[in-house]
Amino acid sequence: xxxxxxxxxxxxxxxxxxxxxxxxxxxxxxxxxxxxxxxxxxxxxxxxxxxxxxxxxxxxxxxxxxxxxxxxxxxxxxxxxxxxxxxxxxxxxxxxxxxxxxxxxxxxxxxxxxxxxxxxxxxxxxxxxxxxxxxxxxxxxxxxxxxxxxxxxxxxxxxxxxxxxxxxxxxxxxxxxxxxxxxxxxxxxxxxxxxxxxxxxxxxxxx
Amino acid sequence: xxxxxxxxxxxxxxxxxxxxxxxxxxxxxxxxxxxxxxxxxxxxxxxxxxxxxxxxxxxxxxxxxxxxxxxxxxxxxxxxxxxxxxxxxxxxxxxxxxxxxxxxxxxxxxxxxxxxxxxxxxxxxxxxxxxxxxxxxxxxxxxxxxxxxxxxxxxxxxxxxxxxxxxxxxxxxxxxxxxxxxxxxxxxxxxxxxxxxxxxxxxxxxxxxxxxxxxxxxxxxxxxxxxxxxxxxxxxxxxxxxxxxxxxxxxxxxxxxxxxxxxxxxxxxxxxxxxxxxxxxxxxxxxxxxxxxxxxxxxxxxxxxxxxxxxxxxx
Numbered sequence: 001x002x003x004x005x006x007x008x009x010x011x012x013x014x015x016x017x018x019x020x021x022x023x024x025x026x027x028x029x030x031x032x033x034x035x036x037x038x039x040x041x042x043x044x045x046x047x048x049x050x051x052x053x054x055x056x057x058x059x060x061x062x063x064x065x066x067x068x069x070x071x072x073x074x075x076x077x078x079x080x081x082x083x084x085x086x087x088x089x090x091x092x093x094x095x096x097x098x099x100x101x102x103x104x105x106x107x108x109x110x111x112x113x114x115x116x117x118x119x120x121x122x123x124x125x126x127x128x129x130x131x132x133x134x135x136x137x138x139x140x141x142x143x144x145x146x147x148x149x150x151x152x153x154x155x156x157x158x159x160x161x162x163x164x165x166x167x168x169x170x171x172x173x174x175x176x177x178x179x180x181x182x183x184x185x186x187x188x189x190x191x192x193x194x195x196x197x198x199x200x201x202x203x204x205x206x207x
Numbered sequence: 208x209x210x211x212x213x214x215x216x217x218x219x220x221x222x223x224x225x226x227x228x229x230x231x232x233x234x235x236x237x238x239x240x241x242x243x244x245x246x247x248x249x250x251x252x253x254x255x256x257x258x259x260x261x262x263x264x265x266x267x268x269x270x271x272x273x274x275x276x277x278x279x280x281x282x283x284x285x286x287x288x289x290x291x292x293x294x295x296x297x298x299x300x301x302x303x304x305x306x307x308x309x310x311x312x313x314x315x316x317x318x319x320x321x322x323x324x325x326x327x328x329x330x331x332x333x334x335x336x337x338x339x340x341x342x343x344x345x346x347x348x349x350x351x352x353x354x355x356x357x358x359x360x361x362x363x364x365x366x367x368x369x370x371x372x373x374x375x376x377x378x379x380x381x382x383x384x385x386x387x388x389x390x391x392x393x394x395x396x397x398x399x400x401x402x403x404x405x406x407x408x409x410x411x412x413x414x415x416x417x418x419x420x421x422x423x424x425x426x427x428x429x430x431x432x433x434x435x436x437x438x439x440x441x442x443x444x445x446x447x448x449x450x451x452x453x454x455x456x457x458x459x460x461x462x463x464x465x466x467x468x469x470x471x472x473x474x475x476x477x478x479x480x481x482x483x484x485x486x487x488x489x490x491x492x493x494x495x496x497x498x499x500x501x502x503x504x505x506x507x508x509x510x511x512x513x514x515x516x517x518x519x520x521x522x
Contacts, residue, residue: 022288128299157292160299170302171284171309173292 006053006061006088014054021161022171023051027178031151035060035116037181038150040138040196043120044128044159049087051176052118052153065090065110066118094123094135104140111145121196128159134197139189142196150196152179154203177203220387220394220449221268224261227398228254246412250405256500257401268390272377273320275393279374280316284309285497286366286505293482296358298351304342308363311335315371322378331368336360365474366498369505372512373397379520382451391449396511398446399461400468400503403439407469410434424476427469436465451519463514464507471506475499 018025031037039052049066056064070091074080083089090110092103110117119141121134142150157174179199184192235250267275291297291305311331318327340356373396377389385391411431419427443461444454452460475498 022292160292160302163299163302166302168303168306170306171288173289 002085002088003062005085007058009086010050010053010056010061011058014050018047018051018054020171021047021169022173023047023158023161023176024174025051025055025176025178027055029180031055031057031178032149032181033057035063036111036114036148037116038111038138038141038148039116039118039153040150040200041118041120041153041155041176042131042200043122043125044155045125045162045164047158047162047174048120048155048176049118051155051158053087055176055178056116060116062088063114064088064116064118067092067107067120069094069124090117104137107137107141108144111141111148121193125159125164128163129156131197131201134193136189136193138196139192142184142192143187143189146184149181149183150199151181152196152199152203153177154179154200156204179203220391221265224265224394228258228261231257246408250408253401253405253500260397264390264394275377276316276320276374279370280312282497282501283312283316283367283370286370286501287312287362289496289498290362290366290478291359293479293484294358294362295482296354298348298355300346300348301343301355301359304339304346304355304359307339307342308335308359308367311363312367315367316374319371319375319378322375322380327371327375331360331363335363339363365505366501369509370501372508373504376512376515379516382519385451387449392511392515395443395446395449395460396464396508397504399439399443399464400507402442403435403465403468403507404472404503406438407431407435410438420473423480424473427473432469435469436462439465450515456518460511460514463510467507467510468503471503474506475502 031039041048041052049068053061053064053066066087066089068083068087068089068091070080070093073083073087073089074091080091083091090107092106107117119138121138122132123135124132126132138150142148154177155174156177157172158176160170160172161174162169179202182199184195186192186195232251232254235247235254239247239251263275263278267273267278287308291308297305315327315330318330339359343352343355343359373393376393376396379389379392381388407427408431411426411428411434414430414434415426415428417429418425419429419432440458440461443464444457447454447457450457450460479498
C-alpha cells in the first residue's frame with residue numbers, strides 16, 4: 001500500500017508539480033539500478049527531498065529513506081507518522097539535540113539491509129545559495145561501508161521557491177544536478193568529507 | 208457552431224501550417240547535415256517550438272478555443288518565471304509580491320477569454336501597476352523598493368500583458384465578410400513574426416556586414432534587418448487571405464511586424480546582457496529558454512493587435 005502511494009506521489013504527481021513550480025532535474029547518468037547507495041546533496045528547501053525522491057526508480061522507492069532530524073519531523077506523533085508514510089523518512093537525533101553514535105548505528109543497519117539513503121550533510125536548510133560546513137556523519141558512514149557508493153547532487157534555486165521558515169511557494173527556475181555514483185577513495189573521515197564536498201561543488205561548475 | 212464554409216477555411220489553414228512546418232523542418236535538417244553549427248541548432252530548436260505551437264493551435268481550432276487561452280497562459284507563466292529567476296533586480300523579500308504577479312495571469316487570460324475589452328486594457332497597466340507597489344509598501348522594506356516597484360510590473364508587461372494580446376485576437380467579434388476571424392489574425396502575426404526572425408537571420412548570414420548595435424546583439428546587421436523586412440512584407444502581402452486587409456494594409460502590417468519584432472528581440476537581448484546571460488534559461492537543454500522564443504512576439508503582438516483593432520474594430 002505504502003509503496004503504491006509513494007509511486008503515485010513521486011512518479012506521477014511530483015514530476016508534474018516540480019515542472020510547474022520550476023524545478024528541473026538533470027543527471028549525467030541514471031541512478032544505480034541496485035541499492036544501496038547514498039545520495040548526498042546540499043540543502044536549501046523541503047523541495048530538495050521531493051525532487052530527489054522523484055528521481056528514485058519506482059521499484060526502489062520503499063527502500064529509499066531521506067534521513068531527517070527527529071526534533072523537526074518527529075516533533076509530534078502526527079508529523080512523524082505523516083513523514084514516514086508520505087516521505088518514507090528515517091528520523092534521527094542530531095548531536096546537539098542529544099543524539100549519540102546510536103543514530104549512525106541505526107543508519108548503518110538500514111544500509112546493511114540494502115536500503116538507500118538521502119543525506120543532507122549540511123544538517124539543516126540554512127540560507128539560500130550558501131553551503132554550510134558538512135557534519136561528520138556521512139564521512140563515518142562511507143568509511144564504515146567502503147563498498148557502498150555515494151551519488152553527489154548539487155541543488156540550486158530551491159531556496160527561493162520555498163525557503164526555510166516560509167509557507168508560500170513561489171515559482172522560480174531551480175535545478176537539481178545529479179552526478180555519477182562513486183566510491184569514496186579516502187580512508188579518513190575528514191578526507192572523505194572533503195572528497196564528497198568537492199564532488200558536489202564540481203557539479204555546480206559543470207555545464 | 209461552425210459553418211461548412213469556415214470549416215473549409217480552417218482545414219486549408221491547417222494544411223498550410225503543416226506544409227510550412229514540414230518544409231522548414233526538412234530544410235533545417237538538411238542544413239544541419241551539410242553544415243552543422245550552433246546557429247543551425249537554434250533554427251532546429253525554433254522549428255520544434257513551432258510544432259508545439261501549431262499542435263496547440265490546431266487542437267484549439269478543432270476542439271475548443273479555450274485551449275488556446277490556457278496554453279498562452281502557461282506560456283506567459285513560464286516566461287514570467289524565467290524572467291523573475293534571472294532578474295537580479297527583484298529582492299528575495301519580494302517573493303510574496305511576485306506571487307501576486309503570477310495570480311494576475313489567470314485573471315488577464317480570463318478577461319481575454321470573456322472578451323471584456325476595457326478590463327483587458329486596464330487590468331495590468333492600471334490595476335497591477337498600483338497593486339504591486341502597494342503590496343511592496345505594506346511589506347515595509349524601503350531599501351531598493353523603487354527598483355522592485357518598477358521591475359515587477361515591467362516583467363508583467365513583457366511576459367503577460369503582451370502575450371495575452373495573441374489570445375485576445377481569438378475573442379474579437381466577427382466582422383462581416385471576414386470568415387477566418389481571429390484565428391486567421393493569430394496565425395498571421397505569429398507566423399510573420401517567426402518568419403521575420405528567420406529571414407533576418409538568413410539575410411544576415413548571406414549579406415550581413417554593417418552591424419546595427421554590436422554591443423547588444425552582434426549578429427544583427429542592417430543587411431539582415433532590411434532583407435528580413437522586405438521578405439516579411441512580401442510574406443504579409445501573400446498571406447493576407449488570413450486577414451481582412453487590403454493589399455496596402457497588408458504591406459503596412461508586414462512593415463509593422465518586422466520592425467516591432469526586431470525591437471522585441473533586441474530588448475530581450477539587452478536584458479540578457481545586463482544579467483550576464485547569453486540565453487535566458489535552459490528550458491530547452493543547453494539552449495535558450497522561453498524568453499528567447501517569445502522575445503519578438505512580446506512586442507509584435509500588442510502592436511499588431513492595436514493596428515488591427517484601430518483599423519477594423521472601432522466603430
